[in-house]
Amino acid sequence: xxxxxxxxxxxxxxxxxxxxxxxxxxxxxxxxxxxxxxxxxxxxxxxxxxxxxxxxxxxxxxxxxxxxxxxxxxxxxxxxxxxxxxxxxxxxxxxxxxxxxxxxxxxxxxxxxxxxxxxxxxxxxxxxxxxxxxxxxxxxxxxxxxxxxxxxxxxxxxxxxxxxxxxxxxxxxxxxxxxxxxxxxxxxxxxxxxxxxxxxxxxxxxxxxxxxxxxxxxxxxxxxxxxxxxxxxxxxxxxxxxxxxxxxxxxxxxxxxxxxxxxxxxxxxxxxxxxxxxxxxxxxxxxxxxxxxxxxxxxxxxxxxxxxxxxxxxxxxxxxxxxxxxxxxxxxxxxxxxxxxxxxxxxxxxxxxxxxxxxxxxxxxxxxxxxxxxxxxxxxxxxxxxxxxxxxxxxxxxxxxxxxxxxxxxxxxx
RNA sequence: GCGGGUAUAGCUCAGUUGGUUAGAGCGCUUGGUUGUGGUCCAAGAGGUCGUCGGUUCAAAUCCGACUACUCGCCCCA
Numbered sequence: 001x002x003x004x005x006x007x008x009x010x011x012x013x014x015x016x017x018x019x020x021x022x023x024x025x026x027x028x029x030x031x032x033x034x035x036x037x038x039x040x041x042x043x044x045x046x047x048x049x050x051x052x053x054x055x056x057x058x059x060x061x062x063x064x065x066x067x068x069x070x071x072x073x074x075x076x077x078x079x080x081x082x083x084x085x086x087x088x089x090x091x092x093x094x095x096x097x098x099x100x101x102x103x104x105x106x107x108x109x110x111x112x113x114x115x116x117x118x119x120x121x122x123x124x125x126x127x128x129x130x131x132x133x134x135x136x137x138x139x140x141x142x143x144x145x146x147x148x149x150x151x152x153x154x155x156x157x158x159x160x161x162x163x164x165x166x167x168x169x170x171x172x173x174x175x176x177x178x179x180x181x182x183x184x185x186x187x188x189x190x191x192x193x194x195x196x197x198x199x200x201x202x203x204x205x206x207x208x209x210x211x212x213x214x215x216x217x218x219x220x221x222x223x224x225x226x227x228x229x230x231x232x233x234x235x236x237x238x239x240x241x242x243x244x245x246x247x248x249x250x251x252x253x254x255x256x257x258x259x260x261x262x263x264x265x266x267x268x269x270x271x272x273x274x275x276x277x278x279x280x281x282x283x284x285x286x287x288x289x290x291x292x293x294x295x296x297x298x299x300x301x302x303x304x305x306x307x308x309x310x311x312x313x314x315x316x317x318x319x320x321x322x323x324x325x326x327x328x329x330x331x332x333x334x335x336x337x338x339x340x341x342x343x344x345x346x347x348x349x350x351x352x353x354x355x356x357x358x359x360x361x362x363x364x365x366x367x368x369x370x371x372x373x374x375x376x377x378x379x380x381x382x383x384x385x386x387x388x389x390x391x392x393x394x395x396x397x398x399x400x401x402x403x404x405x406x407x408x409x410x411x412x413x414x
Numbered sequence: 415g416c417g418g419g420u421a422u423a424g425c426u427c428a429g430u431u432g433g434u435u436a437g438a439g440c441g442c443u444u445g446g447u448u449g450u451g452g453u454c455c456a457a458g459a460g461g462u463c464g465u466c467g468g469u470u471c472a473a474a475u476c477c478g479a480c481u482a483c484u485c486g487c488c489c490c491a
Contacts, residue, residue: 365452393451
């Protein structure tokens with residue numbers, strides 16, 4: 001039986017769930033398209049190097065969460081654990097540096113070997129956007145605004161908090177990091193085990209530790225904002241002004257940091273309290289060093305990714321299944337007519353269900369089960385008159401309609 | 415990777431201090447005749463009680479391991 005279960009941390013999307021999942025993706029893309037983003041589809045696996053080089057050798061994702069394997073040709077490949085690295089790789093290998101700015105939207109499955117929880121799977125799905133080639137804060141503003149509009153389109157405008165911070169440019173970040181490490185070194189005895197490890201690899205992560213002891217230490221730690229140079233400070237101010245002008249409610253979170261190494265300047269996170277520990281629903285930031293780090297021409301970038309499963313769980317108005325019309329023939333002659341009539345109505349754009357057999361009672365039951373809006377009944381009487389009986393399954397009212405006027409008669413049910 | 419909880423029909427759950435053929439609701443199938451669903455009534459199908467092992471005369475019930483799910487930590491979308 002174990003073999004017949006989906007692999008741990010993976011999930012089938014049965015029709016009802018799949019409909020919600022697609023709706024989230026489609027609405028996100030609809031909004032992104034209005035902002036001028038075009039879709040980029042990249043392969044689901046890449047050379048392992050693509051992720052190693054971008055995510056940093058010490059990140060958890062690279063060190064213990066990647067699905068890496070050797071193919072038959074001996075190449076080391078990895079199922080993508082996130083989207084940005086692949087988009088940037090495509091940007092470089094596709095020569096898109098010639099046509100910056102590039103505004104890319106992507107969606108699809110990502111893979112991380114993690115311990116599954118609610119809202120955390122081993123194969124999960126993201127939608128994301130990236131703007132490559134824009135240095136100024138206009139891109140940051142647009143990217144955050146787009147994310148906010150998408151959440152609004154999903155009916156989540158009021159339930160999500162937008163947290164914002166700046167990591168400063170590379171100089172500011174380096175200066176701050178030094179100050180922070182110096183401070184933390186002096187309080188080593190009070191730090192948790194996790195944070196001692198972070199002190200080596202990713203000291204800024206200690207800022208958002210949930211450990212009480214850590215929090216006490218962090219409370220008096222040097223603040224990033226005090227270490228920003230003028231350029232970084234100005235950049236952040238302009239981002240905030242832009243968002244304020246667009247009425248996007250933002251909370252400044254001085255301790256918000258990013259797990260991945262390539263982020264600079266703007267960092268943001270859209271969170272909800274409705275999903276427990278997996279409250280982050282959309283997150284991203286600016287990554288000015290990434291393209292160059294991957295071997296492309298120095299190109300600034302900013303973007304975010306959002307978790308489709310998490311958004312699906314929150315979706316305010318899950319889309320209903322479409323309500324079909326049920327064509328119900330009685331008798332062999334009617335059966336033959338039903339086949340062509342159904343085809344005609346489908347070509348006209350209607351959703352039509354044609355049962356595979358059974359008497360009228362069974363077919364009516366089926367019509368009801370599939371949520372049909374109306375039944376189109378074809379029997380001997382109707383055939384003789386060149387008509388069909390159209391029965392409104394909500395009200396129970398029915399009327400005879402000439403066959404060649406059917407399309408028009410069905411329009412009133414839309 | 416670490417810690418806690420859970421695991422009974424397709425779904426949501428009962429199952430008393432271990433004791434014969436494991437129950438309910440919903441869903442499903444069939445019927446309540448001949449061309450009309452949703453409501454109602456009746457009958458029926460469906461469970462190696464997550465898996466493996468142990469304790470016992472006897473295990474869904476107690477113990478252990480494993481697996482999955484779940485809630486935290488970690489990480490992150």
